[in-house]
Amino acid sequence: MTRKSSHKVQTILLVTGLSGAGKTTVLKTLEDLGWEAVDNFPIRLAGALLDIPASGGRSNPSIPLALGFDSRTRGFKADALIRQIMQLQKRAELNIMTLFLDCSGAEIERRYTETRRRHPMALDRPAMDGIAQERMMMEPLRRWAETVVDTSKMSANELQNDIRTRFSNNANLHSTISITSFGFSRGVPHNVDLVFDLRFLRNPHWDNALRPLTGMDPEVAQYVESDPAYAEAMFKIRELLRFLLPLYDAQGKAYVNIAFGCTGGRHRSVHVAEQFGKWLRDDGFSPTVVHRNLTSRPIDALEGPANGANNKKAKRGSERK
Missing domain, CATH: 3.40.50.300 (P-loop containing nucleotide triphosphate hydrolases)
Structure with missing residues (x-):
């Protein structure tokens, strides 16, 4: 034997x-x-x-x-x-x-x-x-x-x-991807390859009920996703990343840093960063998601004036509750 x-x-x-x-x-x-x-x-x-x-x-x-x-x-x-x-x-x-x-x-x-x-x-x-x-x-x-x-x-x-x-022993080898949420009022992160500005979405900060919450909470997620521009914008950003990331792989780029920013970095950017983390995992990538300003204190002065029509309606609606 x-x-x-x-x-x-x-x-x-x-x-x-x-x-x-x-x-x-x-x-x-x-x-x-x-x-x-x-x-x-x-x-x-x-x-x-x-x-x-x-x-x-x-x-x-x-x-x-x-x-x-x-x-x-x-x-x-x-x-x-x-x-x-x-x-x-x-x-x-x-x-x-x-x-x-x-x-x-x-x-x-x-x-x-x-x-x-x-x-x-x-x-x-x-x-x-x-x-x-x-x-x-x-x-x-x-x-x-x-x-x-x-x-x-x-x-x-x-x-x-x-x-x-x-x-290469791994036919599915990808760049190392990191996703960061941040607030523009607190500065743009260093060494970022792709920055997406989410300040076109209505701001949950000006809803009194949502202000103390973050983009990790379902109430904020529902509020952000209900913006009329949300679905189409997310679809186009996702398609862009599906196009770009394989090109980065082909060029041997070791790290790709993607950042989503809103004003304060606690609501819109956090929700969208989490969402893209899930979507990229569904597409076969393994991103790391970091929320730079998640624990920062909400400050009205950093958020700017609530002068958008959507923000005014949200504020009046929260006051009637």
């Missing part, structure tokens, strides 16, 4: 290539995809690294690991590294792949000139000399690698998209 191994397979991607070809961009993109990434790592120490428990106090082979190295790595010798990789590949619990980033010499030279950095192998010589020398050193690894990506004609964004397509 054959005994099955209880070990889970650890996926390891070795990221290497020519200096200036995009290794740092690749490793950062893999981190955004949930990989654990280590740059400038001596491959000869890979065995010891794999025996170190992951964060949380125990090994977690379900998290893929990316190890970046190039000609600057201490003790770099391509043939010796390949032999070490072959030894690691004999371990049944490891699935090791190699990604080599290639690039034309002229493009690498342009990138170093643009950033005003010296090529690591040509500190006192023309950059093309160092590029040619490094290409010779790295050629065995280029021939060895399962995947070779030529970044000569790629922008950083195009390289990120290519890596996400190749190595």
